[in-house]
Amino acid sequence: MNRPPALARAIERGLDPFRGKHASHLLPKTRLGGPIPWVIAIMVALTVLTAGGGLALDNLANRARADLSGGVTVQIVEADPRLRTVQADRAADLLRAAPGVASLRRVPESELEALVEPWLGSGLDEEIVPLPALIDVRLDGPATPAAIGRLRAALAGAAAEARIDAQSDWLGPVFDTVSALRLMSFGLIALLAFTGAAAVWLAARNALNANRDTIEIVHLLGGDDAQIARIFQRSVMVDAAVGGVCGLVLGGAAIALLGAQFAALESGMVARGGLAPADWLLLALVPLAMIGIALLTARMTVMASLRRML
Amino acid sequence: MNTAEKGVVRFDNVGLRYGTDGEVLSNIAFTLYPGRFYFLTGASGAGKTSLLKLLYLAQRPSRGGISMFGSDVITLPRESLPAFRRRIGVVFQDFRLVEHLSAFDNIALPLRVSGVREADIHQPVTDMLDWVGLSHRAEARPATLSGGEQQRVAIARAVIGRPELLVADEPTGNVDPEMALKLLRLFEALNRLGTTVVVATHDVHLLRKVPDSLIMRIDKGKLSDPTGALRYPPRREFAEIPS
Numbered sequence: 249m250n251r252p253p254a255l256a257r258a259i260e261r262g263l264d265p266f267r268g269k270h271a272s273h274l275l276p277k278t279r280l281g282g283p284i285p286w287v288i289a290i291m292v293a294l295t296v297l298t299a300g301g302g303l304a305l306d307n308l309a310n311r312a313r314a315d316l317s318g319g320v321t322v323q324i325v326e327a328d329p330r331l332r333t334v335q336a337d338r339a340a341d342l343l344r345a346a347p348g349v350a351s352l353r354r355v356p357e358s359e360l361e362a363l364v365e366p367w368l369g370s371g372l373d374e375e376i377v378p379l380p381a382l383i384d385v386r387l388d389g390p391a392t393p394a395a396i397g398r399l400r401a402a403l404a405g406a407a408a409e410a411r412i413d414a415q416s417d418w419l420g421p422v423f424d425t426v427s428a429l430r431l432m433s434f435g436l437i438a439l440l441a442f443t444g445a446a447a448v449w450l451a452a453r454n455a456l457n458a459n460r461d462t463i464e465i466v467h468l469l470g471g472d473d474a475q476i477a478r479i480f481q482r483s484v485m486v487d488a489a490v491g492g493v494c495g496l497v498l499g500g501a502a503i504a505l506l507g508a509q510f511a512a513l514e515s516g517m518v519a520r521g522g523l524a525p526a527d528w529l530l531l532a533l534v535p536l537a538m539i540g541i542a543l544l545t546a547r548m549t550v551m552a553s554l555r556r557m558l
Numbered sequence: 559m560n561t562a563e564k565g566v567v568r569f570d571n572v573g574l575r576y577g578t579d580g581e582v583l584s585n586i587a588f589t590l591y592p593g594r595f596y597f598l599t600g601a602s603g604a605g606k607t608s609l610l611k612l613l614y615l616a617q618r619p620s621r622g623g624i625s626m627f628g629s630d631v632i633t634l635p636r637e638s639l640p641a642f643r644r645r646i647g648v649v650f651q652d653f654r655l656v657e658h659l660s661a662f663d664n665i666a667l668p669l670r671v672s673g674v675r676e677a678d679i680h681q682p683v684t685d686m687l688d689w690v691g692l693s694h695r696a697e698a699r700p701a702t703l704s705g706g707e708q709q710r711v712a713i714a715r716a717v718i719g720r721p722e723l724l725v726a727d728e729p730t731g732n733v734d735p736e737m738a739l740k741l742l743r744l745f746e747a748l749n750r751l752g753t754t755v756v757v758a759t760h761d762v763h764l765l766r767k768v769p770d771s772l773i774m775r776i777d778k779g780k781l782s783d784p785t786g787a788l789r790y791p792p793r794r795e796f797a798e799i800p801s
């Protein structure tokens with residue numbers, strides 16, 4: 249009788265049963281399949297877009313607030329140009345001496361004309377449309393009503409007609425809108441993350457059902473839970489990684505496109521709402537987080553089903 | 559007590575019921591001694607597969623104690639069971655081949671589960687395929703193999719890791735007598751290397767083909783011992799083999 253060759257070799261090896269440390273792959277690579285990668289791609293793209301929008305708004309609001317927080321505009325409204333200049337000069341002197349004023353600047357008339365030119369045309373006739381004199385005051389603290397009250401008291405003698413506004417007041421409603429939008433984007437991101445996790449959970453369940461026999465066989469052949477979980481983590485990981493990268497590219501492209509269009513508006517305020525490199529890094533974390541969620545869900549799903557086996 | 563006295567496997571008053579039905583196995587008590595060749599016979603539905611499932615740790619008994627390789631596997635935590643399963647080779651009655659793996663990869667599976675390096679896998683698997691006469695079908699998926707071919711893959715997979723205990727459930731049910739004999743020789747060869755072998759079968763002709771085998775008979779969930787297989791030292795009396 250001839251002995252099976254594998255056993256003969258085993259004898260030569262000294263009867264050592266096969267054993268080794270290297271965790272080899274148990275199953276061939278699972279193919280990408282089904283709608284899951286696409287669902288994940290769309291999730292990631294939407295999350296990236298929402299997060300990008302939220303971050304841009306945040307940047308815009310922060311920068312505007314920083315610019316404007318200590319800013320006060322003093323307007324001298326006087327139809328007579330000569331009188332106006334005199335009043336403005338006096339007001340500037342008084343303000344310079346007033347408490348809490350860090351610096352001030354007379355906004356030159358040419359600058360004002362340039363500002364209104366798009367609306368009123370050039371070669372403005374002073375008689376018809378008198379422009380106010382503007383003084384840009386920078387306080388050493390925030391422009392609180394008390395601080396503005398002090399300025400008003402300082403000006404009382406010189407230019408009673410002067411209008412004093414905190415610059416941030418003009419943008420108050422804008423800030424409110426921005427913070428509402430930010431809150432909304434956080435809510436959206438939470439919803440999207442939840443939906444993404446649910447999609448991944450479904451993917452893990454899918455993989456599990458499609459491979460229930462395999463799991464059971466590997467389990468009975470002595471595969472431990474971690475080994476079996478790895479098989480599925482890998483298959484879900486491939487789905488999540490492909491979906492995540494596609495989604496990041498899509499979402500990032502959309503943000504870049506929108507950013508370029510806003511920049512083309514050349515509106516100072518919107519252009520300043522761009523994304524810093526750190527923000528882009530944060531967005532790149534979105535697919536990573538999705539892959540993390542995918543791995544965790546896959547592992548939990550597989551482990552739960554394995555624990556039902558002996 | 560040494561291993562020979564303790565046995566490779568020891569069942570104490572084991573009972574098994576599925577769900578709330580009556581017991582499929584009751585008061586099973588026996589010891590399997592190392593290096594022995596056991597046949598488990600009994601009518602269809604007697605409980606052979608159920609008993610083997612307890613042996614290959616796919617099922618917990620409803621009562622009683624089981625110890626394997628000197629450890630009480632009932633009280634053992636779940637995490638330590640895989641290490642025990644790796645010491646057991648199983649030929650399932652329904653083969654349980656992984657359908658999307660080739661014959662080669664199915665046979666290699668236990669080695670990969672045990673973490674054998676890829677470099678050390680190719681040769682033994684090729685040899686084993688050769689031995690079961692399936693070299694030309696190495697890349698075939700189980701679905702494209704005949705019943706007998708699938709069975710041979712299942713057997714090759716069970717023995718490739720040189721288990722300490724081999725459990726085979728009707729391993730020759732789908733092959734011709736010549737191949738059945740050849741497969742039995744494979745089990746014998748493994749047995750001679752020290753593996754304890756348990757083969758469930760209702761083919762009584764098979765029982766006579768292995769000279770030193772011991773026979774356990776199961777009848778409606780109760781174990782009887784026609785050859786004194788379960789006594790120590792085991793005794794065998796050919797005359798009593800039921801036909």
Ligand SMILES: Nc1ncnc2c1ncn2[C@@H]1O[C@H](COP(=O)(O)OP(=O)(O)OP(=O)(O)O)[C@@H](O)[C@H]1O
Pocket residue numbers: 576582600601602603604605606607608609651760
């Ligand atoms: N998973 C299960 N759930 C419920 N009952 C089961 C289950 N498996 C087996 N049984 C019952 O247990 C009894 C013994 O079955 P078992 O499969 O152990 O018999 P067997 O001796 O292997 O039969 P065969 O020779 O036909 O393979 C049978 O009555 C069967 O119906």
Ligand SMILES: [Mg+2]
Pocket residue numbers: 606607608651727
């Ligand atoms: Mg059976």
